[in-house]
Amino acid sequence: MSAQNVIAARVADIAQRTPWRTRGRVAVWIAGALLAALIVAVTMLLAKGTGIWGLDRPVMWGLAIANYVWWIGMGMAGTFISAALLLLRQDWRASVNRFAEAMTVFAVSVSGLFPIFHLGRPWFFYWVAPYPNAMGTWPQWRSSLTWDFFAISAYLIVSIVYWYIGMLPDLATLRDAATTQRQRYFYGFLALGWRGASTQWRAHASAARLLAGLAVPLVFSVHTMVALDFSQGIVAGWHSSLFGPFFVGGALFSGFAMTLVLAIVLRRAFALDRLITDTDLDRLAKLLLAVGIFVAYCYAVELLIPFYSGDAQEIAATTARFDGPFAWLYWLTLICNVVVPQALWSPTVRRNRGALLVIGTTVVVGMWLERFMLIVTSLYRSYLPSVEGRYWPTVWDWLLLIGSIGLFIAMFLLFVRLLPVVSVYELRKRREQTA
């Protein structure tokens, strides 16, 4: 066996041969339990309506929308890392791009569920799509919610295609490494008959470049659309031109953190030390730090704008974040997203996988807190003093959140179990070039 096909053998082992022992089974059970929570939460929601959530005037967007923005934010990073690094000719993308793209596809799929659940009558969600219908109606094109529907759908489709086309040569490797007839059919069907012909490789490289070039602006536009859902209205705390870049930065921040977490977990679970190296993790950590600084800058500008505008309501909304009833959320967000990531300046920390795991998780949690904070602290009070209320999620809100985490874990476990977790041909190419 030549030195090169060690990578292929390892990846084929993970997808096709290694039976899952205790840890893998525990992961499946956890995912299953959380999925069960999701099924219960959704069934209850469909039976009783959104009244089971903690929503009440004036806070009509609660946990569901926070979850939506959080998930789609994490979904931005995978395609972005993969596409931007491809365009910049960074070979080290090979060790992270595949599972980061998978993370994107799953996170975006999960995120799309929340606006649908939030509709009240989720079974009519397709009304937001333009299609010839007997009612003679069309979507409201001036609404950012309609824009958002287009953005998410386009992004999900392009992300899936980009992921799949990139995976074709590896699916052929798995097809040829298959040991059972069932595997041969499964991977043979997915590989579409890839032969590794030079003409195919040529077309494949061009397609990857073009799709990457299309995916990068798409990433930016999609999360800007999400930001417009907020800033298109006049709610104090949301109505700001900062929101586009602020949300894109936040999305990449949480997504890089999630990529880092998944990289460390995968590396540990499948002994991929030689494929996902310490240097790769170090680079990811630097990316995380860089985006973290941008997010911190956005927090600073977010403070500046209300005072610069002189708008009394905007100022009141901002100062209420410091010392209002939800102040703890604001300060906790700052600690998680601004203070903790500063540890990444230290090379020792960037080389310490345990520390990276903790920092990555803190940022993921911090970004969830940020979305929750932005929604609740802007809505619980308004221009009229009489419109003040409190918001606290109910058990059904929380069940939906942990259920969505279960759905993500379940999809990710299936991906790890069935598909190539790292890009075999790119890692091999990278190794050839360094050799």
Added chain:
Amino acid sequence: MSERGLLIEFDSADALQRARDALLEDGWMPLDAFTPTPPAENETAPALYPRSLPIAALFGGLVGGIGCFAMECYAAMVGYPINVAGRPDASLIAFVPPALETTLLGAAMGVVIAFLFAARLPRFHHPLFDVEDFAHASDHRYFLLIDAHDGQRERLHDRLRALRAVSVHEVRDDA
């Protein structure tokens, strides 16, 4: 392109490259190479080739963008005009964001379709798959298909040994 010939197996990209050049010089016709990693000439080749891919991207993008914008105009001005706080039916600027997304989506779909055509996929069966060793083409072996038939195998024998071929297989059309 012919799908029959002699399929020569090598164990490294360099051996494949040398053999292809040498056989071409001898007057053989190399038809295609099959490798587990992108061939080295991809690095120096034009970034966007075959040309059908970027053209399909442009075409798909135009169809997606103009199509969506036209649909929005029709829907908001003719099909279902609604007065929202006196805003004009033709709120053209508000129609841009969905059209932007469908432009990118259409361009990506164009790329995918052009890629499938250029790579001649999907094609689940191919005469090459009848060669048992060809399964290694996605793993660690490098193959060169040349325009020759089994009768010419003898003539190639010594040459291929010098070129460090691992083995030679015949590929037949499955007519």
